[in-house]
Amino acid sequence: MTLLGQSYGLIPAIGPILHPHTGIWSVSPSLFEGAPESKALDIPGLQGKVTVHVDQDQVKHIFAESDHDLYVAQGFVVASDRLWQMEFVTRLAAGRLSEVFGRRTLEVDRFFTKLGISEAAEESVQLMMMDSVTGPALRAYAEGVNAFIQSLTPKTLPFEYRILGHHPEEWTAEKAGLLLKYMTYNLAGRSLDMLLTRSRTRLNREDFEDLFSLSMPVIEPIIPKGRSWDFESRAGDPPDESMKTGSLFQNLLREEYINPHEANGSNNWAVTGKKSTTGYPILSNDIHLGYSLPTLWYEVQLVSPTQNVYGVSLPGAPGVVLGFNNRLAWGVTNGGTDVLDWYELRYRDDHKSEYLFDGQWRPVISREKKIKVRNHRPVKVITRQTHLGPLIYDEKEAPLSPLIPKGLAMRWAGHEPSNELKSFMLLNRARSTQECFEAISTFQSPAQNFLCADNKNDVGLWHMGLFPVRWRGQGRMILDGSESRYEWKGWIPKPEVPFIRNPGAGFVSSANQAPTDHSYPHYIGWPFEAPFRAMRINELLRSKPRFSPEDMIAMQADTLSVSARMALPALLKAMEGREFTASEQTALEELRRWDYRFPEDSAAAAIYYFWFKRFEKNLWFPHFEDPEEHMYPPLLRTITLLRDESQSKWFDNLATDQVETIQDIASISFREATEDLKKRSGSSQPARWLWADVRETTFEHLGKIPGLGKSRVRARGMEHSIFANTGVHGPVWKMVVALGPDKPRAWGIFPGGQSGNPLSPHYDDFIEKWAKAEMRELIYLKSPNEHNPRLENMWTLHGESLR
Amino acid sequence: MKRFFDAFKTRAQNDAGLTMGELAVFFAACWGVGFVLPWWGLSVPAFLGGVLIGRRKGTVAALAFFGALSWVMASAVADFQTHGRLSARIAAVMAAENALLAYLATALVALGLAGLAAHCGSILRRIIHPKAV
Numbered sequence: 001m002t003l004l005g006q007s008y009g010l011i012p013a014i015g016p017i018l019h020p021h022t023g024i025w026s027v028s029p030s031l032f033e034g035a036p037e038s039k040a041l042d043i044p045g046l047q048g049k050v051t052v053h054v055d056q057d058q059v060k061h062i063f064a065e066s067d068h069d070l071y072v073a074q075g076f077v078v079a080s081d082r083l084w085q086m087e088f089v090t091r092l093a094a095g096r097l098s099e100v101f102g103r104r105t106l107e108v109d110r111f112f113t114k115l116g117i118s119e120a121a122e123e124s125v126q127l128m129m130m131d132s133v134t135g136p137a138l139r140a141y142a143e144g145v146n147a148f149i150q151s152l153t154p155k156t157l158p159f160e161y162r163i164l165g166h167h168p169e170e171w172t173a174e175k176a177g178l179l180l181k182y183m184t185y186n187l188a189g190r191s192l193d194m195l196l197t198r199s200r201t202r203l204n205r206e207d208f209e210d211l212f213s214l215s216m217p218v219i220e221p222i223i224p225k226g227r228s229w230d231f232e233s234r235a236g237d238p239p240d241e242s243m244k245t246g247s248l249f250q251n252l253l254r255e256e257y258i259n260p261h262e263a264n265g266s267n268n269w270a271v272t273g274k275k276s277t278t279g280y281p282i283l284s285n286d287i288h289l290g291y292s293l294p295t296l297w298y299e300v301q302l303v304s305p306t307q308n309v310y311g312v313s314l315p316g317a318p319g320v321v322l323g324f325n326n327r328l329a330w331g332v333t334n335g336g337t338d339v340l341d342w343y344e345l346r347y348r349d350d351h352k353s354e355y356l357f358d359g360q361w362r363p364v365i366s367r368e369k370k371i372k373v374r375n376h377r378p379v380k381v382i383t384r385q386t387h388l389g390p391l392i393y394d395e396k397e398a399p400l401s402p403l404i405p406k407g408l409a410m411r412w413a414g415h416e417p418s419n420e421l422k423s424f425m426l427l428n429r430a431r432s433t434q435e436c437f438e439a440i441s442t443f444q445s446p447a448q449n450f451l452c453a454d455n456k457n458d459v460g461l462w463h464m465g466l467f468p469v470r471w472r473g474q475g476r477m478i479l480d481g482s483e484s485r486y487e488w489k490g491w492i493p494k495p496e497v498p499f500i501r502n503p504g505a506g507f508v509s510s511a512n513q514a515p516t517d518h519s520y521p522h523y524i525g526w527p528f529e530a531p532f533r534a535m536r537i538n539e540l541l542r543s544k545p546r547f548s549p550e551d552m553i554a555m556q557a558d559t560l561s562v563s564a565r566m567a568l569p570a571l572l573k574a575m576e577g578r579e580f581t582a583s584e585q586t587a588l589e590e591l592r593r594w595d596y597r598f599p600e601d602s603a604a605a606a607i608y609y610f611w612f613k614r615f616e617k618n619l620w621f622p623h624f625e626d627p628e629e630h631m632y633p634p635l636l637r638t639i640t641l642l643r644d645e646s647q648s649k650w651f652d653n654l655a656t657d658q659v660e661t662i663q664d665i666a667s668i669s670f671r672e673a674t675e676d677l678k679k680r681s682g683s684s685q686p687a688r689w690l691w692a693d694v695r696e697t698t699f700e701h702l703g704k705i706p707g708l709g710k711s712r713v714r715a716r717g718m719e720h721s722i723f724a725n726t727g728v729h730g731p732v733w734k735m736v737v738a739l740g741p742d743k744p745r746a747w748g749i750f751p752g753g754q755s756g757n758p759l760s761p762h763y764d765d766f767i768e769k770w771a772k773a774e775m776r777e778l779i780y781l782k783s784p785n786e787h788n789p790r791l792e793n794m795w796t797l798h799g800e801s802l803r
Numbered sequence: 804m805k806r807f808f809d810a811f812k813t814r815a816q817n818d819a820g821l822t823m824g825e826l827a828v829f830f831a832a833c834w835g836v837g838f839v840l841p842w843w844g845l846s847v848p849a850f851l852g853g854v855l856i857g858r859r860k861g862t863v864a865a866l867a868f869f870g871a872l873s874w875v876m877a878s879a880v881a882d883f884q885t886h887g888r889l890s891a892r893i894a895a896v897m898a899a900e901n902a903l904l905a906y907l908a909t910a911l912v913a914l915g916l917a918g919l920a921a922h923c924g925s926i927l928r929r930i931i932h933p934k935a936v
Contacts, residue, residue: 015843016841018912019842019874020878023842024893025878025881025889025893025909026881027889163896706896707893707894707897708895758892759892
């Protein structure tokens with residue numbers, strides 16, 4: 001019996017787990033699913049009546065008589081579908097996964113503990129709790145979540161809790177703070193400083209400037225070129241570069257990654273009424289993040305006397321993050337601004353208890369923390385804090401990622417106390433673009449391109465965030481932390497942060513590219529995302545005088561890659577005069593006929609993609625070696641080299657005796673790519689190398705539990721197309737909102753489903769539609785009595801009695 | 804149908820020495836105990852069965868089989884309510900593609916648990932009544 005009743009590592013105790021009455025066979029359907037037409041439920045904490053309409057997609061439309069009841073009900077409803085997900089993400093951010101997963105996640109916990117997300121979240125939550133908007137909402141939301149937790153029985157415990165053998169813990173407002181700080185880390189926690197520093201050591205100054213120039217032309221900035229600025233940067237002149245760095249380039253280990261994905265980004269655009277077929281603005285937004293099941297977002301409509309808002313929320317936080325109400329629609333793209341710098345410190349001795357700063361020894365503040373580990377003794381972790389930020393790893397430790405240097409202090413805007421939740425909650429109630437701008441004026445991290453459009457034809461975008469004042473290029477590489485002149489010089493004032501409002505072109509757009517050209521007085525980081533998606537969006541928006549909502553939906557499904565359009569002719573030219581096998585000849589023919597699009601059944605798309613990836617690696621590997629440890633030149637620079645500098649010295653591999661040319665690299669890469677495709681497809685016929693088959697799309701379970709994800713999904717797109725699907729990352733929420741005089745029409749979809757219960761048909765029911773780039777029309781109800789044939793049932797929630 | 808049950812009854816009596824009534828009571832006990840006792844609850848009726856009616860080796864095997872059947876049938880009822888998604892997911896979690904493997908794993912666990920308990924019961928029975936059949 002002991003044998004059957006004991007878990008072994010991550011293998012659960014099979015006796016309890018397979019017991020048909022209390023194990024996983026007895027998992028209940030989600031609470032609100034399959035209920036009769038109307039049903040009543042008592043929820044402790046409610047002060048009045050709440051009506052919840054559940055539509056056929058399991059979207060809940062919550063009507064409450066007060067904001068308090070609205071957020072209690074939201075907490076309850078979201079927890080009923082996503083409780084395990086909520087707890088998992090907050091455990092991850094707090095460095096507490098090992099309590100559930102054992103030693104397997106210890107290094108991840110150690111990293112997040114040292115990163116200090118918990119402390120940053122704690123300070124932010126203090127701000128949130130003192131605020132009259134966010135404080136009561138967080139308390140009410142937690143009441144709702146805890147009411148659901150208290151209602152759980154062994155038979156209704158969610159699936160993952162049973163598999164992993166743990167129980168939900170009480171929900172607190174602090175957990176919402178952790179969730180928001182984790183999102184900040186995910187979107188603004190990626191730093192290329194270490195990789196660029198390593199690359200810098202391999203080049204002389206002239207070559208470094210050639211490949212990594214800060215002055216590379218800015219194509220299609222968010223704020224169109226020609227804007228004049230009436231302020232100057234106060235960062236001062238950069239010090240001599242030779243004063244920086246030093247001993248930083250040794251002993252850099254690499255381990256598995258926990259980095260935010262490099263393609264975390266999004267698209268948003270809006271046309272004004274003059275450029276829409278409806279006469280009112282139409283806003284489009286798609287958010288690109290890593291895929292998971294359950295999916296990141298939870299769709300919901302929230303209605304109270306102060307608001308009627310529809311959109312997606314983050315499970316664990318009150319309100320709607322991205323969405324619309326009857327007068328305003330808003331969407332975001334990741335700002336991509338570099339707000340994380342690394343500082344090298346000079347310590348007094350090997351104990352590293354003091355570091356030098358402006359000629360004075362300052363103490364390193366050390367704290368001992370314990371990470372609880374399932375089935376093991378707790379593990380001690382020492383966190384070290386300086387005025388320049390935490391030291392993540394010391395020299396004896398192996399970093400989880402080559403992006404994270406050892407022994408350096410991490411200065412990160414995300415550590416600053418902030419209340420981003422307030423911005424979103426005010427957006428939920430905003431009635432105009434002006435109120436939208438007021439709502440986001442206090443927003444700090446992660447920096448976002450907030451796009452707002454109202455039904456009075458006011459459209460604007462604000463690249464909003466907390467940006468340090470730095471001299472041009474500061475923080476691109478490791479900085480010297482022993483002198484104050486390398487410190488950040490305060491924050492860029494909000495009125496000087498780039499924005500655009502009602503431009504003459506009739507549209508505004510952003511796709512994570514540089515917000516401005518080089519004329520902008522402040523330095524806000526480098527490099528931004530390559531402008532390929534922005535170029536495609538803007539060329540489409542310029543191609544027609546007016547756009548309908550259907551045009552916007554079609555734009556979001558677009559798979560044309562501008563990078564391929566720029567690079568392929570030069571690659572094909574480099575192949576002229578070479579000899580090929582019949583199969584290679586056929587593959588080249590496919591490419592010559594190609595329209596640069598990445599639909600599911602394109603063989604040319606697959607050939608180009610794998611060819612260019614090989615080409616890029618074969619070109620730069622001899623100069624920089626491992627791309628995981630070194631930064632390769634920006635893609636735009638590689639394409640410029642390919643198109644305009646075919647005689648460049650960079651094509652030669654100095655490690656060989658002969659002189660390699662662009663033709664050599666192109667043909668070798670082509671051969672490697674075709675061999676790779678033969679293996680991936682199992683066919684030597686290029687016509688069978690279909691894009692969606694050789695580059696499958698996969699949705700892993702959030703906790704990586706095998707069998708709870710979905711693999712081998714056939715889906716279109718690549719990272720540089722508007723439908724930016726990379727196979728594991730891409731559009732995780734797509735939305736089009738056509739504003740109107742009285743009520744908006746909207747469409748949306750995400751790859752997943754409303755339910756977090758793997759046994760529910762609504763766990764992954766949107767994926768098929770999403771993969772075909774289809775959308776669902778969203779049901780925006782104006783009152784609880786409004787009829788809609790897609791509403792399935794209605795729940796009445798009361799708080800008078802306890803269950 | 805009557806002929807089927809008669810044949811079954813005869814075979815059960817011959818091989819295991821159990822009557823249909825005994826089997827029915829044992830099966831109901833196995834099913835019911837799941838609602839009040841934890842996962843190991845199945846061992847209680849199996850052990851008692853071994854003590855009270857574990858007359859020969861075939862009896863123990865029959866008790867194990869019907870104990871396992873009670874788990875498999877209870878699982879099947881739950882699976883039916885989810886239109887087969889439950890067994891498919893459980894199989895997927897076990898890295899198996901065939902949903903029947905979820906049932907097989909469940910049956911094996913129950914078989915081991917009930918079999919071991921029934922065997923212990925029958926040993927006790929022999930200690931208490933060495934000459935009992």
